[in-house]
Amino acid sequence: MIGRLREEVCALHAELIRWGLVTWTAGNVSARVPGEDLLVIKPSGVGYHELTPANMVVCDLKGTLVEGEHSPSSDTEAHAYVYRNMPEVGGVVHTHSPYATAWAARGEPIPCSITAMADEFGGDIPVGPFALIGSDAIGRGIVETLRGHRSPAVLMRQHGPFTIGRTAKAAVKAAVMCEDVARTMHFARQLGSVERLPAAAVDSLHDRYQNVYGQQKGAR
Amino acid sequence: MIGRLREEVCALHAELIRWGLVTWTAGNVSARVPGEDLLVIKPSGVGYHELTPANMVVCDLKGTLVEGEHSPSSDTEAHAYVYRNMPEVGGVVHTHSPYATAWAARGEPIPCSITAMADEFGGDIPVGPFALIGSDAIGRGIVETLRGHRSPAVLMRQHGPFTIGRTAKAAVKAAVMCEDVARTMHFARQLGSVERLPAAAVDSLHDRYQNVYGQQKGAR
Amino acid sequence: MIGRLREEVCALHAELIRWGLVTWTAGNVSARVPGEDLLVIKPSGVGYHELTPANMVVCDLKGTLVEGEHSPSSDTEAHAYVYRNMPEVGGVVHTHSPYATAWAARGEPIPCSITAMADEFGGDIPVGPFALIGSDAIGRGIVETLRGHRSPAVLMRQHGPFTIGRTAKAAVKAAVMCEDVARTMHFARQLGSVERLPAAAVDSLHDRYQNVYGQQKGAR
């Protein structure tokens, strides 16, 4: 199982590059190891084209290195806090993707004004608190913002987006779609104002997308 | 014929990626099967690099699955409505391409101010109504907006562009050019105002482009 | 010689794609055939990945087809007019590259405010008149604007940039740099005002770049 997750987590990092979400060594994907208090995550400060299943790192849910020759991502504490406190979460992603980070820099939620946002996020993408690395503060800010919220993405203030999902792939999808709608809404707002969608339309779109879209109900 | 259309529709989806029009699994191309009440379309929620001629889906013109192992695109109803009501249309494309969707989010037509718009669209790119997925509403909005209009593209309000063409390739071209001019006009408007081209110039350019440009008259 | 120019002109079209200057089939490069009243140019409406040396088209300097199985670019008349009236020109390029076309849409010259513009253009990039395709008007507008001007690029109003060079490669370089500086100056102006460089600095930079930069004096 850990071997398969090493491969999956490594491959998912290539999606961050493919969709233009990361620069140099910034950004990271992790997956919970089902049934164990472990996670698999990117090594710290290693370039995307140097990532292999073998150099992925295994940590416990306090963020302590368990297996691997490299130091874990400097964001491991935040990932671990989310897994400890949100048992339904199987994957976490962090990037500094430029449009989402621009909304985060202003501390401004992305308003739910287009159907693609209703589908994936079920409302606005919320802003979390400013928090320094090196304690539970980032993890706590993510969990307090996303608990009870339909959005799988939070814009940590003056930092960047974190996304969660039932699987690592779902968290990556949320990161990709978060940047996509952050960009479209940025363009929309540059030349005028945009109204939010009515709440009933958002509910209807979100319900359909989460339960009907795709090949198998609930497979996302 | 259906085999050839499966290959063509599959290959045309790669153009959506090549020109930056789609993200993750969003967006879809369909083709009418000439002489039959059938269409070929993308499967729902499948990634672009996983598309093959074999996993394209065949539906009737009510959107019901006829052939294929996957569920059809969740936008199939809208495509089918267009084919039922516009017999001259052989291809339909839907994307959430970012600049065109930004104009759609504001509900603002793209003004015909550059020769490339006159060539391809023969005037402004119009805005269609806001409509929820799950009924004929989107299809009806497309048809009511585009019937009698020279533009092969409509910006569905707070949703994104749909384009039509005599062939699937022509509809893809319209989607690519729609994003191209949406982007250029976005840039133009960011730093000042832009006048529409005179109507006589638009007519002259559109007529020439539709009838003289390219290698064979009417082959677009 | 014509065979070599077919290869060169074909290869230079790939640079337009590489640097993001063109969409679908729009844009074209031509080269004068030295010592003959002929030019080599892109065929009309053919996609960039379908271009080969063999399908490049040879025309006389009135734009009439001389050799080739395809119709020449619909912009051939404008290229031919430039060659007839500017004997020092060996290559012409036309694109609708998005940032340059946005300045053209507003009819606003790009102000020479950064050293890269002084180097390549020796001053502002000027705007030419609005002119319809199908007569000498576009060619005349290009020649009247660029004659006696240091800039190898002109922004044809509400249309897009044309560039010239001693060779086709130099004209392609001018098209690539025109979009590059159009983009940088667009970004610069979005967040404030920018002063032009002093005329003496522009002269000094342009002289040095044209005569010292690169591997061989005058080889550009």
Add this chain to the structure above:
Amino acid sequence: MIGRLREEVCALHAELIRWGLVTWTAGNVSARVPGEDLLVIKPSGVGYHELTPANMVVCDLKGTLVEGEHSPSSDTEAHAYVYRNMPEVGGVVHTHSPYATAWAARGEPIPCSITAMADEFGGDIPVGPFALIGSDAIGRGIVETLRGHRSPAVLMRQHGPFTIGRTAKAAVKAAVMCEDVARTMHFARQLGSVERLPAAAVDSLHDRYQNVYGQQKGAR
């Protein structure tokens, strides 16, 4: 050693292309030859896909050609000045990357408002003076601005960014991150105002990133 540096400097130029920092032949990377008064740099006016270890150029620290068949980059004087005056510097990079150059065109420092900037730059990215090529002026402006500053990047006014590092790779990283944060801060500022991070937070983030991040302390 010089052979190894030729390979390294050549390979690092590919990073400038990979991250979208350079256009046509503009931009250059150099490395100091440890223990010798020499540097390795890009040849002038040669395209990025034509660069090989063999055509890299070796100069002394006055910028005079020592080894190589090509003329050195026209920015060699500025690189050499930095090496002569900042003995701790092992690599220098210059680009006209578009977002950073836009801040430079306005002469506006990039405010340190996001954690990624605190990490890499330890504060604002400062602006250096306008200086003409062809004397010590550019090198002097770089050194006077960066000496005693935590930022490895300076925006030379109306010109573009220069970055330094202990190694050529570190200088390339600084150039890549400079454009990344210039872009994000451009987006952030387009739709509102952004506060700087508190000085204590910047200090804490910078210290941690410089001393804890990555696989080996001080290996950046």
